[in-house]
Amino acid sequence: MVLGSCYDRHDEPLAPEFTAQASCKIAQLRELCSEGCTVVTEERVCVGRITSSDLEGNFYRSIIVEDESGGVEVKVGGYNLATPYPVGLMVALHLNGSALMIENGVVQMGLPPQSYDSSPRELAPQAVIDQYIVRSNSVVGLTPHLCDIPSLEEALCGRFVRIEGLHYAPLTNEEEEVERGEYLRFVDSNKNAIFLYISSYAEFAEMEISTSEVTIQGILYHQPVGMDIGRQFVIKPRFKDDITTTDSNS
16 A cells, blocks of 8 residues: 655654554543643653545645544644655654644644634644654555444544445435535435545546445544535545445455
């Protein structure tokens, strides 16, 4: 999935040793920020792997880190993040001094907000990023969490998931048109629905959606897709190849 050479940074070499030890699970972060934006005031370290990529433009200025318990979205003030933080890279998140908040069902991590704001700020500049995100030199292929629509719950948000047996079910004229057509509805054999988010800035924004049975994988969110439709579970693919027909999976 990822070539080892992809994660070399040009400005400095990777640390020869990765000695970070996790002191808490990512799922525990959800409990810390259950009542809004929370600033972490004690040393906590989570260790996980990168599951997102901005390589094809559907993710922007953030990376998703997941361990066996859950996922967290780290707000990073930078571009081309797939180079220093490729899919499958193991990293340690040092949380002391950071801010946590749940947004669209996903725990977000960043710097404490300004006095006039209530959301975590992006980590920046690079020296600050490196204080909070420590990279290893370990990159492996990832296996998504296989699930179905009825089993989805907010605790899964932020995780790399895969759902099979879906069919494209475009909104009809009687239903609300969602902004810029970025949200696409899919249903399973029992007409349970889930939405796919493809940014209009993504390289695959104009891709043709198959009318055959498809498998979709990506990062799970729970967010509004329109006033009349309300909050729905949404999968945000990283790459065009995260959407495949059943034939291509076999």
